[in-house]
Amino acid sequence: MDRAKFDVVIIGAGAGGLSAGAFLSRAGYKVLVTEQLPFVGGRGSSLEYKGFQVSTGVGAWLLPLKDIVFDPLGAPFDSLIRIPEVNTPYYIKGKCYDIPYRGKLRAALKIAAGDKEADNVMRALKKAFTWELPSDKISLRDWLLQYTKSEEAIGVVNANWQVTETGAGGTLELFKKMGSINFGYAINGNRSMWEVIADVIRANGGEVWTRARATKILIEDETVKGVLVTKNLLKKGEAQVQIDAQAVICNAGPYTTLKLGGEQNFCQSHIKDVKETLKTFPWLAFQVSSSAPILPSSGIGFVSGSRIINWLLSPTLLCPELAPKGKHITYVGAWIPANPPWNFSKYLEMAIQDVREIAPDYDKYVEEILHVAYFIRQDWPMYRSYDGYSLSSTKTSVINLYNAGDAVFPRGWSGQPGAAMSGRRVAEDIQKRIRPSAR
Amino acid sequence: MAVKLIEELCSICSQCILVCKDDAIKGWDFPVIDHEKCTECYRCVLYCPTQAMVKED
Numbered sequence: 056m057d058r059a060k061f062d063v064v065i066i067g068a069g070a071g072g073l074s075a076g077a078f079l080s081r082a083g084y085k086v087l088v089t090e091q092l093p094f095v096g097g098r099g100s101s102l103e104y105k106g107f108q109v110s111t112g113v114g115a116w117l118l119p120l121k122d123i124v125f126d127p128l129g130a131p132f133d134s135l136i137r138i139p140e141v142n143t144p145y146y147i148k149g150k151c152y153d154i155p156y157r158g159k160l161r162a163a164l165k166i167a168a169g170d171k172e173a174d175n176v177m178r179a180l181k182k183a184f185t186w187e188l189p190s191d192k193i194s195l196r197d198w199l200l201q202y203t204k205s206e207e208a209i210g211v212v213n214a215n216w217q218v219t220e221t222g223a224g225g226t227l228e229l230f231k232k233m234g235s236i237n238f239g240y241a242i243n244g245n246r247s248m249w250e251v252i253a254d255v256i257r258a259n260g261g262e263v264w265t266r267a268r269a270t271k272i273l274i275e276d277e278t279v280k281g282v283l284v285t286k287n288l289l290k291k292g293e294a295q296v297q298i299d300a301q302a303v304i305c306n307a308g309p310y311t312t313l314k315l316g317g318e319q320n321f322c323q324s325h326i327k328d329v330k331e332t333l334k335t336f337p338w339l340a341f342q343v344s345s346s347a348p349i350l351p352s353s354g355i356g357f358v359s360g361s362r363i364i365n366w367l368l369s370p371t372l373l374c375p376e377l378a379p380k381g382k383h384i385t386y387v388g389a390w391i392p393a394n395p396p397w398n399f400s401k402y403l404e405m406a407i408q409d410v411r412e413i414a415p416d417y418d419k420y421v422e423e424i425l426h427v428a429y430f431i432r433q434d435w436p437m438y439r440s441y442d443g444y445s446l447s448s449t450k451t452s453v454i455n456l457y458n459a460g461d462a463v464f465p466r467g468w469s470g471q472p473g474a475a476m477s478g479r480r481v482a483e484d485i486q487k488r489i490r491p492s493a494r
Numbered sequence: 495m496a497v498k499l500i501e502e503l504c505s506i507c508s509q510c511i512l513v514c515k516d517d518a519i520k521g522w523d524f525p526v527i528d529h530e531k532c533t534e535c536y537r538c539v540l541y542c543p544t545q546a547m548v549k550e551d
Contacts, residue, residue: 091543091545092540092541092543093540093541097543102509102512102513102541104512109512111507111509112507266540288540289536289539289540341522399506399522399523400522400523403522424522425512426508426511426512427506427508427522428505428506428507428508428509429505429506429507430505430506430507431505431506432503432504432505432544434503434505434543434544435505435507435543435544436505
């Protein structure tokens with residue numbers, strides 16, 4: 056078997072893995088990122104299909120990524136992203152409201168539920184933010200129900216973020232920290248953004264292997280020693296390689312970390328933490344093509360008062376590069392129940408009906424469903440955990456074996472910025488504890 | 495060797511449908527493989543993030 060040596064091996068080229076790899080390679084560590092898929096970016100990426108850049112998951116780019124990852128690495132961001140002027144319009148009962156940035160939540164609550172209910176919710180939020188946040192023992196919905204019985208008001212909050220399964224504390228901390236987050240669209244598709252970060256790793260002497268599947272994390276005396284990798288998957292040169300490393304970061308989820316390392320090598324408390332804490336966040340996202348725009352706004356629409364959908368956006372209104380000439384992509388997202396039994400075809404039908412009510416020209420212009428994804432499993436979910444249910448540490452019980460990504464968000468973080476932040480924190484910890492080998 | 499789906503591993507992310515060159519995978523639910531059309535290029539196996547698409551022995 057071939058053998059190679061790196062300072063740090065990272066399993067998975069998602070937001071967490073690539074961010075960790077980029078920060079470490081900039082700091083002088085010899086980094087290898089292994090990715091089983093033929094492309095980088097994971098659920099934050101895109102695939103070309105019939106001339107369209109179809110998202111593999113993420114709807115739009117959260118602008119905090121600029122400060123967290125791209126700027127500190129000296130990587131371009133502004134030139135690759137276009138930002139809608141009215142950033143997050145609300146669709147309330149089928150109608151689009153371009154509400155200005157400041158005081159947006161209150162304004163949306165007023166439109167949907169009236170002044171009194173809006174005041175009730177805003178007062179409750181203010182108390183939580185300035186006095187003490189609730190715990191995660193109740194859902195955000197149950198917390199809200201103490202202050203309002205208005206389903207319209209709760210619907211507005213639910214348009215921002217899932218309320219029935221998320222922990223009240225974790226989600227409110229996210230609202231407090233991120234406030235009204237702004238979004239943008241990647242001009243050349245989501246994948247191009249993560250290629251930029253992969254290039255940072257390569258430019259600093261690191262390597263990013265796609266079609267390379269980690270098959271085992273090597274552990275001795277409760278310390279990580281390296282990774283077995285099958286490279287060139289399904290290609291002529293397919294081969295096993297043993298990679299020796301001082302530290303390993305797994306960006307494929309804590310369950311995969313346990314599987315690859317072998318449960319017998321982990322502390323019982325860590326195994327229990329993973330199995331009893333994480334709560335997979337499933338959702339439905341679909342993308343349709345159309346011969347003309349079907350949405351009234353280029354912003355990232357938050358939808359309330361619908362059957363099932365919560366987010367609605369047309370990136371091609373700002374970035375025609377993402378589709379063949381004259382064509383458009385509309386991306387639709389919906390929370391689906393946390394647990395089976397699921398009725399997938401019914402969810403899709405309900406979601407399309409919701410879009411029809413907002414976009415009266417749906418049947419006139421929509422040509423094809425490009426992609427429908429349900430993200431129901433821990434291996435490829437919306438997020439590996441609902442807010443309030445992520446692991447509190449990026450460290451596993453095995454020395455120098457870390458997790459990164461959306462199961463180990465720092466509290467109050469979420470989405471790609473949260474995953475990237477977890478990777479950055481791991482990189483910082485490794486820099487404190489392990490010296491890079493001389494090169 | 496034909497391609498087979500292991501439903502318990504499938505997340506229904508539909509990436510297999512996007513990458514199939516033969517237009518042999520259908521369905522906006524668990525994907526269905528049309529073995530008449532499939533030319534066994536294994537792109538779906540390669541692009542499946544949950545290893546639910548496998549080469550059948």
